Amino acid sequence: MPGASTPSSYSSTNPTKAGDAVLVLGVADGKVRGLDSAKAATTALNDAAKAIEFTGKAGATVRIPSPKGVAAGSVLLVGLGSFDPAKSDDDTADRETLRRAAGSALRALSGASSIALALPVASAEDVEAVTVGAGLGAYRFLTYRTGDDDTVPGPVTVLGPKGKAFSRAHAAGVVIAEATNRARDLVNTPPLDLYPESFAQTVKDQAKSRKVKVSVLGEKELAAGGYGGLIGVGQGSTRGPRLVKVEYSPKGARRHLSFVGKGITFDSGGLSLKPAASMEDMKSDMAGAAAVVEAVFAIADLGLPVKATAWLPLAENMPGSSAQRPSDVLTMRSGKTVEVTNTDAEGRLVLADALTDADAENPDLLIDVATLTGAQIVALGNRTSGVMGDEAVREKVSEQAKIAGEDIWPMPIPEEMLAGFDSTAADLKNSGPRPGGMLAAAAFLREFVGDDTAWAHIDIAGPSFNTGSAFGYTPVAATGAAVRTLVQLARSAD
Ligand code: BES
Numbered sequence: 035m036p037g038a039s040t041p042s043s044y045s046s047t048n049p050t051k052a053g054d055a056v057l058v059l060g061v062a063d064g065k066v067r068g069l070d071s072a073k074a075a076t077t078a079l080n081d082a083a084k085a086i087e088f089t090g091k092a093g094a095t096v097r098i099p100s101p102k103g104v105a106a107g108s109v110l111l112v113g114l115g116s117f118d119p120a121k122s123d124d125d126t127a128d129r130e131t132l133r134r135a136a137g138s139a140l141r142a143l144s145g146a147s148s149i150a151l152a153l154p155v156a157s158a159e160d161v162e163a164v165t166v167g168a169g170l171g172a173y174r175f176l177t178y179r180t181g182d183d184d185t186v187p188g189p190v191t192v193l194g195p196k197g198k199a200f201s202r203a204h205a206a207g208v209v210i211a212e213a214t215n216r217a218r219d220l221v222n223t224p225p226l227d228l229y230p231e232s233f234a235q236t237v238k239d240q241a242k243s244r245k246v247k248v249s250v251l252g253e254k255e256l257a258a259g260g261y262g263g264l265i266g267v268g269q270g271s272t273r274g275p276r277l278v279k280v281e282y283s284p285k286g287a288r289r290h291l292s293f294v295g296k297g298i299t300f301d302s303g304g305l306s307l308k309p310a311a312s313m314e315d316m317k318s319d320m321a322g323a324a325a326v327v328e329a330v331f332a333i334a335d336l337g338l339p340v341k342a343t344a345w346l347p348l349a350e351n352m353p354g355s356s357a358q359r360p361s362d363v364l365t366m367r368s369g370k371t372v373e374v375t376n377t378d379a380e381g382r383l384v385l386a387d388a389l390t391d392a393d394a395e396n397p398d399l400l401i402d403v404a405t406l407t408g409a410q411i412v413a414l415g416n417r418t419s420g421v422m423g424d425e426a427v428r429e430k431v432s433e434q435a436k437i438a439g440e441d442i443w444p445m446p447i448p449e450e451m452l453a454g455f456d457s458t459a460a461d462l463k464n465s466g467p468r469p470g471g472m473l474a475a476a477a478f479l480r481e482f483v484g485d486d487t488a489w490a491h492i493d494i495a496g497p498s499f500n501t502g503s504a505f506g507y508t509p510v511a512a513t514g515a516a517v518r519t520l521v522q523l524a525r526s527a528d
């Protein structure tokens with residue numbers, strides 16, 4: 035499943051010497067930035083921008099001929115809005131501005147043969163932000179297209195100050211963008227080709243070049259191990275479930291982060307069948323699994339000094355003749371029993387089994403990531419995920435997400451939610467109270483996590499798959515949501 039990949043390098047070359055490359059420059063408050071040494075060229079560019087009424091609105095781009103005194107194939111101006119790093123005291127917001135500008139530039143540069151990015155960078159973190167934005171903006175999903183290969187932007191050079199710290203930050207940015215793009219590839223791959231077995235195989239293939247350990251439980255092992263949730267959800271499909279575990283365990287690690295990702299390779303709803311319109315994008319129901327595995331690969335690639343484990347409960351939720359029925363009772367991996375009142379509330383069933391195993395290792399932090407509820411979209415929309423669980427953990431997730439450039443908002447698990455799962459036949463039923471379905475789902479999951487475990491659940495139903503237009507570094511379809519936040523959590527682990 036090769037993703038289109040644009041190589042990226044770092045250089046402290048003067049931007050006026052970009053050769054044949056398209057030179058990308060930022061425009062803030064109507065003024066072209068980044069060519070400080072070339073006053074005449076800057077004036078010429080400012081005049082040109084004015085003549086075509088390019089004001090530098092955030093995300094806007096325009097490509098123009100390069101002015102005298104600037105060696106470049108052409109110049110792409112990209113809007114930075116009112117960005118002024120000298121006046122701003124909000125580095126986090128500034129870095130997101132840089133990420134988005136670089137992303138908008140690379141989205142606009144389909145087919146450009148080479149690109150030099152000269153955005154205003156002052157710190158190593160700024161360089162990483164530009165690198166991440168460019169890497170994400172360069173993403174094109176072409177696996178199933180014939181003849182569109184020329185839309186992939188050519189090699190990118192990120193320009194900035196000289197020094198090891200800057201080139202190191204660039205290298206980290208490349209790792210993070212590539213991991214996010216691999217997650218996008220997994221999510222965009224149609225379910226005909228991405229099903230539990232093939233997903234597990236892809237994980238094994240990607241693990242080969244890394245210092246990680248992969249283990250896969252197949253159907254027989256899952257049945258023998260009492261994974262009632264995974265077996266129940268997977269039994270309506272001819273393509274059986276898997277539980278994949280990926281471990282990165284560097285010597286001397288003092289912290290263990292454990293990530294669990296919902297991996298429904300297609301969610302038809304099962305016998306509680308979804309209507310056609312709601313089923314259209316359900317190949318994306320494994321976006322949590324894609325995020326957790328690619329985050330662990332990125333943590334390994336960065337060589338971070340923490341242990342990180344990804345758990346991927348994988349199943350295809352189909353209404354075959356052997357499918358589970360509403361009113362069936364499952365005995366879960368934890369021993370608890372669950373009455374399946376709605377087969378479309380499948381995510382929590384597979385997550386529960388994986389959470390049980392993840393929790394048994396007593397990690398220092400346990401985070402699950404899932405396209406869990408339509409209610410998430412109702413509550414927070416398409417660009418903001420919800421995080422629920424222990425107060426300290428959800429605050430930490432939300433704060434680190436912001437640093438990584440993602441919006442994940444803390445949400446409560448109100449006390450009355452759990453009672454809504456009372457069953458007449460089992461310990462719990464799987465569909466709970468509404469409204470508040472996102473919060474209810476979190477209450478269900480919490481029943482499978484130990485009281486002493488630092489846990490949070492992230493619902494990425496909306497943000498994982500962009501059904502609107504592309505913006506900044508975010509393309510249509512798969513976005514790679516949560517990868518950057520999980521990596522940032524590992525970076526900030528103490
Ligand atoms: N995969 C869906 C949630 C979803 C909806 C993700 C829209 C992305 C976009 C999940 O399995 C589901 O069907 N949830 C139900 C739960 C309900 C039956 C309790 C829902 O949200 O309606």
Ligand code: MN
Pocket residue numbers: 301303377378379380381
């Ligand atoms: Mn469902």
Ligand code: ZN
Pocket residue numbers: 298301319378380381405406
């Ligand atoms: Zn689902």
